[in-house]
Amino acid sequence: MSKSTRSRRRARSVAALAGSVTALSLLLTACGGGKSDSAKSATAADTAGITAAKTAAETYRTAPTSIGVTKPVGKPIPTGKTIVNIGAGPGGLGTIIMQNEMAKAVGLLGWKLKFIQPQAPTPQLFQQALDQAIALHPDAVLINTVEVAPVANQLAKLKAAHIPVISNTAPDPSGGPIVMQIYGVDALGQLATAIADKILADMGKPGTIGIADIQGYTIINRYVEVFKREIGKRCPSCELVTTAVSAASLGTTAGSDITNFVRAHSGMDALFVGYDGMGTNLFSAARSAGVTLPKTYSLAPAPASIPSLADGQLTASAAFDQGEEGWRTLDALARVFTGQTDSALEQDAKYPRPMVWSKSFGNVPAKPSGNTFPDVVENYRDQYKKLWGK
Template sequence: MAGIAAASLVLTGCSSSEDTTTGEAADVAGAQAVADQYEAAPTDLVLTTPLSKAPDEGKYVISIETPQPISSAKNDAIQQAADVLGWRYQRVLMGTDAEAAPKAMDQAIALNPDAIHISGTPLTMLTKQIASAEAAGIPVVADSIAGEPVPGVISTALDGDAQVQEWGKMVASQVVADSNGEANVAIFSITDYSILNVFTDAFTEQLASQCPDCKVQLVNQQVTDLGTKTPQSVVSTLQRDPTINYAVFSFGDLVLGVDAALRGASLQDQVTFAGQTPTPDNLQSLKDGDNSVWVGFPVQILGWRVLDTLARQFNGDDLAEADAAFMPTQLLNKDNIETAVLDEDTGYYVGVADYQDQFKTLWKK
């Protein structure tokens, strides 16, 4: 996800599993058909509805920036989009303590912007602040958050429930197809973040639908475990069950340090990696011949979509068609990674090379 907020999280290593044997045959052909739909690179933004007019210049937008590299990359893209629109853009950096999100939101409201953008932070953590922003006439747009908007939040569609469910189904279908219906999956995620649960639930449901006898277990992590305890958690999980052949990650940063830990335990050949929101390192591993599969997450396009939503809001345009438009994506593997469109500066997946020009057309710029 594009932003994972600091919060008090549950204990690492708790797991649940679904491994009931039914004797039903896996629908490998059906899974492959689903995966094949997403093999080719996208060519457009998916969003095709133009603004009713070029938006007014001079708007002032603030993002609450969470402490992950992908959040910074997305907000760099928002800055580029703001420059095109002639808007002022600022970031309020969020800390890692339990009250970091409310404090950052309070700081942003005090600056009296025209809009505030949040990412990853559950809306329930910001109930008071969202109400304060609404009272001040400051609309809030959210990405990477589960659930419907609450009063004061104009949209949660970007990287929201519908999009993330689609990604979960895509990855599950590829796993069923690649394993020939013999997958035993360990999913590593952070269950306190409801948007990540949307992915893991969709993955699990699709896996059960296409491969009733495939196995899956969820191994929970804490955000502070990234690169520290998570690698050993993966190792321990595989050692407990040597038949696990897929490690699925709900976002790419969870893989930090895992490769080295698996090599140290001589487990590097036991599993294939899969997941959503790949980091540049995840994608480079694909280029190096790694046999993993990731859903392309166009972080720069997400940034531009944030301002697109706000531009429509400021214009008084209906948000429904934009909210319904998914972001462009594809399933990335070693066979198509060389032709995938990646950002030259950051290494993140882009998907659509001329996305900026396509946005400018929609914005009448």
């Protein structure tokens, strides 16, 4: 065999091997099984910011021991009150958990609690729910996740009737038609900041972060913006790519929608699911599609997500205890009913220090049963009872 013939055969073999490798790489990229090199050079600002994020993330490893409310009500709390709580729709599991905890607590205060659950989180159905509440002539009304503007007429009627309204986890500030906002953008923004720091701490260098936002929930959109600002402040060279799933996709196609988003950005280093409820079927959808997810993070984990945290599929989540929020809301009402609205605004609107659950932190709780949530502050019920003199 001539030297030139051997050279031509070696060239053909190398070309065939290169073609096979190229085809395999394209196949892996198309299926989401490969991860392109998205490494970015770190600037001095990136290095300093990520170092600060690592330090901050460590503070979220342990649970707060205090609910943050320290001043007792200090006056006899009137009994016989009727409270109407408007839910956030069947998909709003957090408000269901909150309702269940309030149902346990109202008996201590001698109050009655009625629950009105809209069939979907639409302005029209929230308006109808509030009209039902007004017809019941309650002593107070609670609203959840709903903005003030679409229900302004109903809120005006309640204010004219001197019926206080407390809002939970919504974007509007305290004041005007609502007595106070409990756990609004300021509070949830702290959780968004905490999970942003955890993501940067885990990445350790600049990269691409995917964000799954949701349409129609302004409070989520607002704290996602806080998340983006924290990433931008700590890591100017990080790239953010965003999608927004529809509220109607929760529990149906949301997992597939987010999976397709990840597939379209194969170089993603981390994925932030802005509302954990969007990701309840994410991992099964990704497996079915043959897509390898990057490290995945969320805010306000649902009870069903806790096993995924324990086994590391869900890398970390900022815990949001809406059961405790229910007790906090009743504490605020106890102060309002005793003429201490300023005390409620001072005490109950504050958020305790955030906590992040992660397998890497070794702090993931056991999965709870039913529509309950693991306590973030271990003995929060006893702390509220003490404030009420119970």
